[in-house]
Amino acid sequence: MSENFGFTDEAETGNAMTYLQAISGALAAEMRRDDRVFVMGEDVGGQFGGAFKVTKPLVAEFGDRRVMNMPMTEMAFVGAGTGMALMGLRPVIEMQFADFISTAFDAIVQFAATTHYRWGAPVPWVIRAPADGGIRSGPFHSQNPESWFVHTPGLKVVVPSTVEDAWGLLVSAIRDENPVIYFESKPLYRRLTAAVTAEPAPVAIGMARLARPGEAVTVVTYGAMVHEALAAADSIGGDVVEVIDLRSVKPLDLDTVAVSVAKTGRLLIAHAANRLAGVGAEVAAFAAEELFTDLDAPVVRLGGADVPVPFSPPLEDAYRPDAGRIGAAVRELLEF
Amino acid sequence: MSDAVRRTILEWMIFTRVFDERLESLWKQGRGVGGTFNQRGHEAISVGAGMALGPDDVVAPLHRDVGCYLVRGMDPRRIMANQLGRETGVTGGRDANLHGCGDLSLNIIGFVSHLPQSLPVAVGAAMSFTYRSESRVAMNFVGDGSTNTGLFHESLNLAAVQRAPVVVVVENNQYAYSTPLAQQMAVEDLTARGAAHGVPAVAIDGNDADVVYETVGAFVEKARQGDGPALIVANTMRMRGHAIHDGYEYVPPELLEQWEQRDPVDRYARRLIEEGILEQAAVDAIRADAEATVADAVAYAESSAFPDPATLTDGVYADE
Numbered sequence: 215m216s217e218n219f220g221f222t223d224e225a226e227t228g229n230a231m232t233y234l235q236a237i238s239g240a241l242a243a244e245m246r247r248d249d250r251v252f253v254m255g256e257d258v259g260g261q262f263g264g265a266f267k268v269t270k271p272l273v274a275e276f277g278d279r280r281v282m283n284m285p286m287t288e289m290a291f292v293g294a295g296t297g298m299a300l301m302g303l304r305p306v307i308e309m310q311f312a313d314f315i316s317t318a319f320d321a322i323v324q325f326a327a328t329t330h331y332r333w334g335a336p337v338p339w340v341i342r343a344p345a346d347g348g349i350r351s352g353p354f355h356s357q358n359p360e361s362w363f364v365h366t367p368g369l370k371v372v373v374p375s376t377v378e379d380a381w382g383l384l385v386s387a388i389r390d391e392n393p394v395i396y397f398e399s400k401p402l403y404r405r406l407t408a409a410v411t412a413e414p415a416p417v418a419i420g421m422a423r424l425a426r427p428g429e430a431v432t433v434v435t436y437g438a439m440v441h442e443a444l445a446a447a448d449s450i451g452g453d454v455v456e457v458i459d460l461r462s463v464k465p466l467d468l469d470t471v472a473v474s475v476a477k478t479g480r481l482l483i484a485h486a487a488n489r490l491a492g493v494g495a496e497v498a499a500f501a502a503e504e505l506f507t508d509l510d511a512p513v514v515r516l517g518g519a520d521v522p523v524p525f526s527p528p529l530e531d532a533y534r535p536d537a538g539r540i541g542a543a544v545r546e547l548l549e550f
Numbered sequence: 551m552s553d554a555v556r557r558t559i560l561e562w563m564i565f566t567r568v569f570d571e572r573l574e575s576l577w578k579q580g581r582g583v584g585g586t587f588n589q590r591g592h593e594a595i596s597v598g599a600g601m602a603l604g605p606d607d608v609v610a611p612l613h614r615d616v617g618c619y620l621v622r623g624m625d626p627r628r629i630m631a632n633q634l635g636r637e638t639g640v641t642g643g644r645d646a647n648l649h650g651c652g653d654l655s656l657n658i659i660g661f662v663s664h665l666p667q668s669l670p671v672a673v674g675a676a677m678s679f680t681y682r683s684e685s686r687v688a689m690n691f692v693g694d695g696s697t698n699t700g701l702f703h704e705s706l707n708l709a710a711v712q713r714a715p716v717v718v719v720v721e722n723n724q725y726a727y728s729t730p731l732a733q734q735m736a737v738e739d740l741t742a743r744g745a746a747h748g749v750p751a752v753a754i755d756g757n758d759a760d761v762v763y764e765t766v767g768a769f770v771e772k773a774r775q776g777d778g779p780a781l782i783v784a785n786t787m788r789m790r791g792h793a794i795h796d797g798y799e800y801v802p803p804e805l806l807e808q809w810e811q812r813d814p815v816d817r818y819a820r821r822l823i824e825e826g827i828l829e830q831a832a833v834d835a836i837r838a839d840a841e842a843t844v845a846d847a848v849a850y851a852e853s854s855a856f857p858d859p860a861t862l863t864d865g866v867y868a869d870e
């Protein structure tokens with residue numbers, strides 16, 4: 215895994231598009247299409263263009279009016295984004311790191327998320343939150359806080375794992391009438407590329423993706439962990455492992471999970487976020503309630519340990535699932 | 551200020567007082583649902599500031615600002631129905647008392663119990679006016695308690711940096727729930743909190759509707775002309791408890807007696823009579839009209855249905 219996860223300027227990549235370029239490209243395309251769309255956040259504007267340079271290509275084309283630098287006040291500028299959204303604009307709010315989103319918690323979960331239910335006013339903002347670790351960034355630059363928001367009615371939460379989905383889910387999030395939190399995976403920023411010739415299509419929020427067909431075990435995952443699951447599936451070989459990429463963790467596409475488990479009879483869920491009360495727990499509970507008669511083995515969950523994300527490589531590697539651990543768990547399931 | 555404007559201010563203040571008295575009696579009779587909040591003492595601020603806005607301006611009022619909702623055009627029937635949890639209320643039974651009573655068609659933003667959360671939202675509304683080059687102003691009310699939060703300072707700072715056309719009215723009613731000012735903050739003059747962020751600030755008598763209307767109106771026009779945000783500290787006294795259940799035994803009775811002498815509604819009526827703008831009989835007629843309208847609102851609310859439990863999950867998301 216690359217140690218250079220995006221603090222430097224983008225290199226030329228020819229016809230290939232990186233995950234990070236897909237995010238920048240989707241932003242630019244939506245800003246061209248709709249003057250209501252703009253970007254706000256810490257260090258996003260000026261000559262800097264964001265801690266990861268996602269917004270750097272936007273500054274020259276759209277200027278300060280639509281690439282707005284904010285003071286270091288996450289709570290206030292998320293609240294301001296809500297006000298601008300209520301007035302009909304489409305803010306895309308950048309959290310510098312997903313870890314800092316807790317600083318804006320009330321503005322998200324108390325105000326924005328509840329507004330439509332209480333008085334019928336839509337809050338069409340997007341928060342882009344660079345999440346996930348495995349890149350030696352320590353407890354406060356490595357978190358996966360999606361479960362807090364999955365537990366909040368009124369929000370949508372998406373976690374793209376591919377270049378095409380990074381583009382397509384961001385477009386859908388911007389066009390959505392509801393507050394959407396878009397967790398982008400830092401480890402994929404420059405490591406993941408795809409040959410993209412045309413503008414990727416919007417991806418509907420709430421639709422899982424069959425990432426790899428298989429017959430004997432279903433692995434449900436999302437975000438960067440999709441690639442670990444695919445690597446595990448390849449190491450096992452054949453058509454044994456089916457990988458479902460949830461893409462959206464709120465709403466959850468449990469129908470796709472059910473179809474897959476009806477075929478395989480075995481379910482493993484893997485994510486980098488803490489295992490305890492994580493998205494995997496919800497999927498496992500669904501399987502226990504609704505898929506009991508389809509299951510040939512107990513549901514298995516792999517997730518982060520119930521500790522702050524540690525910095526030092528051996529500790530961080532012990533914290534998070536990876537292809538090796540997913541593969542081992544799949545083999546155990548097959549032997550059950 | 552024209553006689554017509556002053557008469558309208560008096561009408562809405564009397565209406566607010568009558569509405570509040572009716573709420574209090576409903577709850578004492580056991581006809582209320584959940585809790586509610588008294589307005590007494592806040593009438594000059596909520597009505598005077600609300601009247602100072604133009605029709606396209608946007609306001610984010612709080613739980614002691616029923617006068618502001620009314621002057622901005624919210625139907626008292628809808629407000630009363632909301633107080634009683636009915637489907638005809640502003641929130642259709644989703645949110646309590648005045649909470650959540652937003653209506654974008656009236657340019658009103660609803661609030662949450664985390665009161666200072668409305669402040670950055672109002673700042674954002676103001677930023678949207680700048681974004682679109684619209685000649686509009688946003689206004690937000692906050693309490694003295696909220697001025698202690700980080701969010702108050704973050705929001706004032708953001709408004710100042712953005713030169714956002716937003717007017718922030720602090721309803722300084724001496725108590726945050728049971729905690730008096732002296733236990734909340736070491737500054738004696740709340741305008742210092744505007745100065746800290748480069749925001750022009752002024753303290754005014756929040757029990758004088760003329761002063762409120764003229765001061766807020768002047769800052770609203772300055773904001774509209776591009777002068778950026780302003781902070782107005784309107785000093786008043788919360789003349790009842792925090793909420794209807796609160797006996798406010800922690801407030802010294804002599805303090806309430808002092809402020810009672812400066813009651814915003816009675817004082818304004820006396821002033822307009824002394825100045826010959828109207829006669830006592832006209833004041834009595836305004837009150838009688840208000841009582842009839844409030845009685846109608848209560849009858850409407852009490853005859854309205856409660857929301858259907860089958861609608862529990864409706865409206866969590868837009869467009870679904």
